[in-house]
Amino acid sequence: MKTTVSIPRYPTDIYSTDAILDPYPHYARLRALGPVVWLPKQQVFAISRYAECKQVLLDDETFISGDGVALNPVANRLGRGTTLNSDGEEHSSKRSVLAHRLTPKAVRKMRQAVEEQAESIVDAALHKRSVDGVDDLATALPMSIVPDLVGWPEDGREDLLRWAGATFDSLGPVNRHSITAARGAAEMLSFSRRVVRERSVIPGSMGADVLEAADENKIAKSACPALMVDYLGPSLDTTIGAISGALDLFARHPDQWQAVRQNPDLIPNAVNEVVRYESPIRAFSRRAMRDVEIAGSTVPRGARVVVVYASANRDEREWDRPDEFDITRDAARQLGFGSGVHGCAGQGLARLEAQTMLQVLARRVDRIVPAGTPKRAVNNIIHRYERLPLELVAAEGTQ
Template sequence: MAEMDPVAGTAPVSDLDPFSDDYIRSPYPFHQQLREAGPVVFLDKYKVHAVGRYAEVRGILEDAATFCSGAGVGLANFHKDPPWRAPSMVLETDPPDHTRNRAVISRAVSPAALRALRAGFEAEANRLVDSLLDRDSFDAVKDMGEPFPLRVFADAIGLMEDSRQHLIAYGNMVFNGMGPRNKLYDNAMENAEEVAGWVWNACQRKNLSPDGLGIRIFDAVDAGILTDEEGARLVRSFLSAGVDTTANAIANALYCFASNPDQWQALRANPDLSRAAFEEILRFESPFQTFFRTTTREVELAGVTIGADEKIMLSLGSANRDPRQWSEPDRFDISRSTAGHVGFGAGIHGCVGQMIARLELEVVLRALATRVATIEITGEPRHLLHNTLRGFEYLPVRLGS
């Protein structure tokens, strides 16, 4: 619930807790409360402002000069509380450093590089789907969502083969670390030293495959653009969001289609809709639920005055179902125009790995659409309790041919 503050220029005050178990398990009624409370709301529990309407979320994402990422994209303000690891050189930096770093990654993930990956991604997607068709039931998370990116994404980057499961734990640390220091944060950090150590070692030039995307980052080191340490940190930027979000998106896709069989038949009838279907999945069940920005100056937002160096929570999941932007937003429809959704963020800090993720999900959906007649949920799903990401801990599924 929200109460209007009597002082002009201030936001309604709300007792909503976006990191509570109830909110995480079923966020959409809470999103509606957030949107209806006002364009800007003050979350009393965390003493931060929040936005849940599309216009304000999109506007903040596209104004990096006023709403910066360099103070962290989670609840903690790096100007006041040092991060648990060196900040991401893409997600948690601002221009001009961000501009330089983003350009290096963009050269590594060129359209030509992505085209070269397609055949291998398709072969693995087809192999995986064929193996799951033979099973009476399987867990969409552990048996499909996680194994696919752990194979194709890690191979594409050129990571060493051993202990790749640490990538799941590392993403869990990174994204749970964006919330408050609650039980989810503490659980994610249990093996932080071991996991972070493996990831840092995997990002070193000597441990990267000579034909992977990761080693291309070190071209910038050789050119004098980056130091060796910066090169490894930039490779690490790939890994932060390269597995968990894709794994969640795959499981979310199976859930969406199992719950909407008419939409599954529409995709089967036209597998070329696979890319469009993924965009609707990102809008409808956004893997990224929240990000934060920090004001660089006092700013007035939708009539609310917010001071300098203050955190603002952006509810991407809420913005992607805002009826002010989308017709029938709570209906899953792969034929709708999803242009402008914020499932991957927007502006200069839009997800750096989004083109790889789009390729991964496109080939998975196409492999399913050309082989699978029906998708059925065979048991009680369990949603993942997570500070930032939306997905499943367990999703039992049967594929029918």
């Protein structure tokens, strides 16, 4: 592909293991180079500044998702039929099949169940005192809520986390990580095909809505397996990333933890600040449908652009002291949930889970103390911890 001469290049691989583990210095260099930067290794244009990321996300007629949002052709082909990978009418009809499950009203109805789960998860964690913030707190909550909501059969749950993580990983560029992950992603899709064939979804769940929509010819039967994965895939690692990110940040900023304990009204904005600071999804891509100008640089028709949400959320043009975690800043405009028509369909639920976990912890835990070296997950798309050793010090009179 021909690149526009004036567009700077960044030859370093931002998907190498080292860059995955510590992406922020690379993002700062991309932003400094220009609004549009050519990544020769991936043959895509990187959009790393806040204003231009927003421009691309809001212009879904020029920057389409229907040709995939991954960085490799195999994943883009496998992902066909999902809400994430569709445009226009097709996208709205797919999104409408399940959107009613995640409206603010529907999410409010889940509040009690989420609170009960969070209480019992925190009970068990306080009992242990030394915990892995990832397994014992961040993973336990979404795993106790989302598979039931989606209606995934009990017998297919032991592999769910591995499959969901692999599904994200497989959306990266062609590299060792995405090639290894392709197998797990394919296993998840083939399990989903079986669930659709055997109609083994939990009655009354999202999966049952999908089958019903196909029975009523509102969507093609062939789209059902992908739609089942569509909501389950993106709902686990992302929320795990947000909750474990919050635990780590509060462990390292005890003053801000005390502020939250004294004033739990700070929690909704704290969740925005966590998602800004440690965006669980680093980046997705789009295909340009025409020659298009982005902040003075022309991106040619047919090119792929990668929208780096995690970089937009640290853009010094948009944020004062972007590399500081500060729960009192107004972080509502962060792009960690995307923006525009593909903006996260599950963010109400994700916010409910993260906020509830922090509310319960704020009431019952006086101090969250780092207790060992954390380990980051290596995943092309997901930015999260894999292990986060912590000690929880109970608040007086609460255990």
